[in-house]
Amino acid sequence: MSMHRLSGCPGCAEPLEEADRFCGVCGHPIAAPSGPGSAAPWAPGPTTTHPGGTAPRPPGAPDAASGGHDATAPSVPGGPDRSGYAAPTPPGGGDPARPTPDQQGNPAAGGPPYAQPGPGGATGSDHTPAAWGPGGPGYTGDEQERSEHGSAGEYAARAVPASASGGSRSYGDHAEPAAPAGGYGSGVPAPGWGSVTSAAPTLVGDADDWSGTPTTPAEATPWQSGSAQEPAYSPQQGTGPAQEPPYSPPQGSPQGEGKTCVACRAGRVDTDGYCEHCGHAQPRERDHLEEELGSVAAVSDRGLRHHRNEDSFAVAATALPDGSAATVAIVCDGVSSASRPDEASAAAAGAANEALLEALPRGAHPQEAMHDAILAAAAAVNALAPEVPGAQNAPACTLVGAVVSGGVLTIGWVGDSRAYWVPDDRAALPRRLTEDDSWAAQMVAAGLMGEAEAYADVRAHAITGWLGADAYDLEPHTASFKPDHPGVVVVCTDGLWNYAESAREMAEVLPSDAAFRPLHSAQVLVGHALDGGGHDNITVAVVPFAAVPPRPPVHAETEPETEPTS
Amino acid sequence: MANFAKPSAPRFSVEVYQNEFLPEGGRDVHAIVTVTSTGGATATRSAALAPGGSAVVIMLDCSGSMDHPPTKMRGAREATAAAIDTLRDGTSFAVIAGTHVAREIYPGQGRLATADPATRARAKEALRGLAAGGGTAIGTWLRLADGLLRGSAATIRHGILLTDGRNEHEEPAVLRATLDACAGRFTCDARGVGTDWEVKDVTDIAGALLGSADIVADPAHLSEDFTRMMENVMGKEVADVSLRLWTPVGAEIQYVKQVAPSVQDLTDRRTAAGPRAGDYPTGSWGDESREYHVCVRVPGASVGQEMLAARAMLVMPPVAGEPPVTLAQGLVRAVWTDDLAASTAISPQVAHYTGQAELAQAIQQGLEARKLGDVDGATAKLGRAVQLASASGNAGTARLLAKVVDVVDAAAGTVRLKAKVADADEMTLETRSTQTVRVKKT
Structure with a gap:
């Protein structure tokens, strides 16, 4: 049931770009053209379309708020942090806005390493969140581009510095589903990036930002705003930075009753962990x-x-x-x-x-x-x-x-x-x-x-x-x-x-x-x-x-010494 | 409203047997839902009646043919007396004589009697006055029974119907309409005595009214059968139980069949019960176990996904404004996998009951072909039936088949039609074709 290239996201009808692997707006995976594993929409109805198995990830950490900032919830406060994420890799480097890991409150999410593509370039740069990395000034331009193209995915692609673009971009992000979001969700906007808040939607919508979606737990925001058909997302495309979609952060315990299904966004989750509407199992x-x-x-x-x-x-x-x-x-x-x-x-x-x-x-x-x-x-x-x-x-x-x-x-x-x-x-x-x-x-x-x-x-x-x-x-x-x-x-x-x-x-x-x-x-x-x-x-x-500093009888071998016992 | 003696009510449990794994693109989910009620009748046999009590109406065919031979009328009278003796004290009951019209034999005047030694004696006395004469219009009997039972407050409302001839004095459509009207109001077992009745009439009545159908070819065996039927009714504790199936949006129920103890298709008996849920009637329950084969077609999903394909619940109707009670439930799941070994496996229970349903169908089609003189068709179908009965260990059906065909090779399904088959044997096979056996314990 692998799908061919779609012209629009099966989840929210957002127009797609060639290289998009995930919808820029709702995070819906766009079927990988090659693989049988491609994520197909869950259910036939547009209201039930849903990312494949990967999408509904439970939060690795209680980063619900940041999860909320994910693709579908552009307005979430987590958004700005996302830009913090972007900061670390401005091509020009030395961006003052770059948060340190400490600032982020999450070392893992810290940016510095991203700044240096490093020798592992081939792979390392995959997730180069360099994609995030347009410097501050670039942002404005991107903002315009976004309007021009009306596609978050496109925008994202553009935002990627040439070095980091290419088919391989992104999965690195996928690689870090929950945590980065957690980090970025810490709510510490990078200095000087305040204005970016509104731009966040685009970033959030970045196809690369797989992490956002997966982290979205059931309680995540978007579902609240209704089905995938909900037009709320498209307007966002063209709206000015100041406009905030009518999203309100989830309230109460994420584990509480009355969770909304991550798959169809319409049904509530029953006590067995299935949606009362579309029947889909909820992330565990x-x-x-x-x-x-x-x-x-x-x-x-x-x-x-x-x-x-x-x-x-x-x-x-x-x-x-x-x-x-x-x-x-x-x-x-x-x-x-x-x-x-x-x-x-x-x-x-x-x-x-x-x-x-x-x-x-x-x-x-x-x-x-x-x-x-x-x-x-x-x-x-x-x-x-x-x-x-x-x-x-x-x-x-x-x-x-x-x-x-x-x-x-x-x-x-x-x-x-x-x-x-x-x-x-x-x-x-x-x-x-x-x-x-x-x-x-x-x-x-x-x-x-x-x-x-x-x-x-x-x-x-x-x-x-x-x-x-x-x-x-x-x-x-x-x-x-x-x-x-x-x-x-x-x-x-x-x-x-x-x-x-x-x-x-x-x-x-x-x-x-x-x-x-x-x-x-x-x-x-x-x-x-x-x-x-x-x-x-x-x-x-x-x-x-961390190797113990060599002591008198130095172990000179470069190779570790094995002493298998069995 | 007070809960009636809950401790003596049966406890229901639901188990689901299925292979939940589907291949990529797979959409049909099969499951056997086993419903067991325990701790009811058997545990409290001596003590209690069903909460709210039981009411039973016996409908006896008194058409002219019952006197040919006279043993039929005599057998029916004796059997009814035996059934009356089986009534527990306090049970409401009535006896109807059925011909082209229906007539109350006891107690009369549109009432039900309450069983005690005196009423039992009077009822048996009344049976002596029964005489054969007249035609057959079964719908009228059922309508009268329905009227009597409707006046009763009993929870368990049941009929026992005996006929010996074809429903000649009534349009089939009238009987059909009567059955539709009575469905859900009371349950009814149906019996044919002798060999001059129409199997389909009897099985239709039992099917529509969620009772059992059988043949009593020899009137001498009627007493035994009636006693057993009445004991069964006395064991019922809960009435009007429904199998409620919830399915997710986009899913369709392909079919719902009771597959044990007998095959009964319930697919068309659905009544809506809230969003995405429907109720299938199961009638009244004592201490027993039944199995249902549910097939749901779900929207496809990609490998690695899991969904709830159906939630199977046993529900009791709402009582006096209270919400319906869910007695038990089980989950039918769908999990998509690229593991071929997992997705191609067939649940042993599903395989078994699929075979039992096919067995019933093969017998019915085979006998139909035989009646039409289609020897090849009949041989093929009945051969298949022999094969299925043999493979599944359905010895009862295999024995009945052996009276209609000469079995050459049961495993291969090779048979020859017998040149001469007793009517009773053919009708017994047809009436009991839907009887199934349980999965063999391994």
């Missing part, structure tokens, strides 16, 4: 989750093709007996062919995390602690299985975890979820730290097939190790490394690494400032997978590793 909390601690961040996303998120993660910070910090990140992928995979992954991630938080502070050897944590996770998953011997399809999941403590990086895994090491110095060699328990990996390991051939096989992803009652001989793999240089550990499910399989590819996708902005980096990685099609749930944790 797990559809998109983000968490950031000082030393680690993780993002999990349902992806574009699965109806629920069966991945899970846990991140935590604790302290060793000597007072030094330890960081834990666990990522689990529920096995879809098993029953209740979502419960399995949640149980495993939670149990492993708890076990590590119990063991590390009392001085347990991290590798042993990891081993025990995997066993604890396995027990938790086993406990989900019905008490029938030999029961079919017992809940199952994979697990990969990383612990950074005392200058040591400890990895543990079962299944095909992975950990990658990406040095901060991108000249150094990145590497994969895990060996999949998978058919493909076994084929390669046994020398029966080349890597390319093995991974192209339909059986490639059949896993040979997992946590679950029907797993045979659970063999937790653990390894410790003592990198002598700083870097970042990327802990992820195959929903990500399918789109960046080799360590080199992963390093290319990972923003160069990952060590300082782990949440943003995780968002970018998730965005990369969504950009590639989002065929699976995507979960990634980004754990910065």
